[in-house]
Amino acid sequence: MSQRKLETLNRGDRIEGIYLVEDASLKTARNGKFFVPMTLRDQSATVKAMRWESSQEEFRDIQNCPFLRIEGRVEEYQGAPQIIVDRLEPMTADQAGLQATEFLPRTKHEIPELERELEERIAALQNDDVRQLVVTILARPGLRDRLRLSPAGKAMHHAYVGGLLEHVISLVQLA
Known part of the structure; x- marks a missing residue:
């Protein structure tokens, strides 16, 4: 699977690629499990994403790295595409071989x-x-x-x- 531009996402698509984390927060669901709502960005768009069943450690890793390599699927939430992140790997700019300005x-x-x-x-x-x-x-x-x-x-x-x-x-x- 090649890097997808976020502006091209449609409900039902699978997605894999490296994206800039614009913002992320750690929240607790009613069942006591952690989840991370976030905004991912590339040059074409910003898209909301959700990482269910996360952890405090994973969230710290997300906060410490500007990029995420993700695998997931696109759903629709409140009329807009939302990525459900199945797998993620936080990455530094050096690890990703990228600069943040490439995603703006x-x-x-x-x-x-x-x-x-x-x-x-x-x-x-x-x-x-x-x-x-x-x-x-x-x-x-x-x-x-x-x-x-x-x-x-x-x-x-x-x-x-x-x-x-x-x-x-x-x-x-x-x-």
Whole structure:
């Protein structure tokens, strides 16, 4: 079975793959057994998942690792797909051979193209003082990398990898 994009899941599907754990909590059912409701993510979507008959140890492992290799099945809960996790293996980024940014939504534009656009907009600034201020700020060590990888907001506002770079371009355009 190959890695499935979460946006393609349908009720009745089997799923196997590595996904980013966006959030997870440990709860106790009426029968006294532990279960873990969680949200899994890839670049295409986030999906609720449920691990029944879990344990405190398993939950600690989930909390300590950003990725899960899962096997499970897709059911529907409250009108949306939900993964019932039959097997899981918590994984670090090194174990998974992945970075968290690979699982986050991304800008629709190519990052180098956005960087060129930013440079062009900076060069076109009429006010020398403003241009120098922007150049000085963007020259800070590590800032360009963070611009490429960071969202501008958590939920609504350019909330994807490269979103902060898009936002800065729009601000420079206003200057």
